[in-house]
Amino acid sequence: ETAVFQTPNYHVTQVGNEVSFNCKQTLGHDTMYWYKQDSKKLLKIMFSYNNKQLIVNETVPRRFSPQSSDKAHLNLRIKSVEPEDSAVYLCASSLGGSSYEQYFGPGTRLTVL
Amino acid sequence: TQTVSQSDAHVTVFEGDSVELRCNYSYGGSIYLSWYIQHHGRGLQFLLKYYSGNPVVQGVNGFEAEFSKSDSSFHLRKASVHWSDSAVYFCAVIGGSNYKLTFGKGTLLTVTP
Numbered sequence: 001e002t003a004v005f006q007t008p009n010y011h012v013t014q015v016g017n018e019v020s021f022n023c024k025q026t027l028g029h030d031t032m033y034w035y036k037q038d039s040k041k042l043l044k045i046m047f048s049y050n051n052k053q054l055i056v057n058e059t060v061p062r063r064f065s066p067q068s069s070d071k072a073h074l075n076l077r078i079k080s081v082e083p084e085d086s087a088v089y090l091c092a093s094s095l096g097g098s099s100y101e102q103y104f105g106p107g108t109r110l111t112v113l
Numbered sequence: 114t115q116t117v118s119q120s121d122a123h124v125t126v127f128e129g130d131s132v133e134l135r136c137n138y139s140y141g142g143s144i145y146l147s148w149y150i151q152h153h154g155r156g157l158q159f160l161l162k163y164y165s166g167n168p169v170v171q172g173v174n175g176f177e178a179e180f181s182k183s184d185s186s187f188h189l190r191k192a193s194v195h196w197s198d199s200a201v202y203f204c205a206v207i208g209g210s211n212y213k214l215t216f217g218k219g220t221l222l223t224v225t226p
Binding site: 004040041042043044045048056058090092101102103104105106107 | 147149151154155156157158159162201203213214215216218219
């Protein structure tokens with residue numbers, strides 16, 4: 001049963017373009033996350049928001065920016081994509097902080113040509 | 114800072130066999146450990162977690178894991194696997210006041226009918 005929704009499922013674009021990914025959770029959770037999963041399945045946290053406030057901001061290129069309108073939504077914008085941005089971007093949410101069980105969306109696969 | 118390692122990249126077993134997927138961590142203080150499963154093309158799903166108390170924790174679908182402070186391990190086990198258990202399994206850790214969930218590299222479990 002899906003409770004963390006991500007759009008789009010796939011996106012193919014060219015170097016230099018801007019992309020935006022959406023994430024919505026219907027679980028009433030306070031915390032949301034963006035992870036990047038590369039082609040070797042390695043997972044790395046990018047951002048974490050708690051009640052619309054940024055609490056974790058890993059060392060990611062400045063072209064990545066999270067956007068949260070309310071605690072149920074956390075979008076990810078990438079200005080001027082690069083080839084190394086090709087990956088699966090996973091959104092997740094949890095009731096409290098990271099030590100709570102995290103619920104993941106299906107992911108958005110980005111391919112940069 | 115905490116680290117987590119999964120020494121086996123790929124494990125293959127027959128349906129009905131038992132399996133143990135290994136996870137070792139390094140951190141000197143109190144620690145939170147969890148396991149997640151990722152089926153092909155899907156997001157991650159929580160299996161189980163340990164923070165304190167009984168070192169053997171039960172999870173969904175017959176999985177269990179045992180925490181060992183002396184071995185710095187949190188291995189995942191299942192007594193009798195099913196073909197649907199084929200997936201990538203991730204061990205994850207949070208140590209101390211670091212609120213980030215750090216994932217291992219994952220172990221691909223293949224269950225052969």
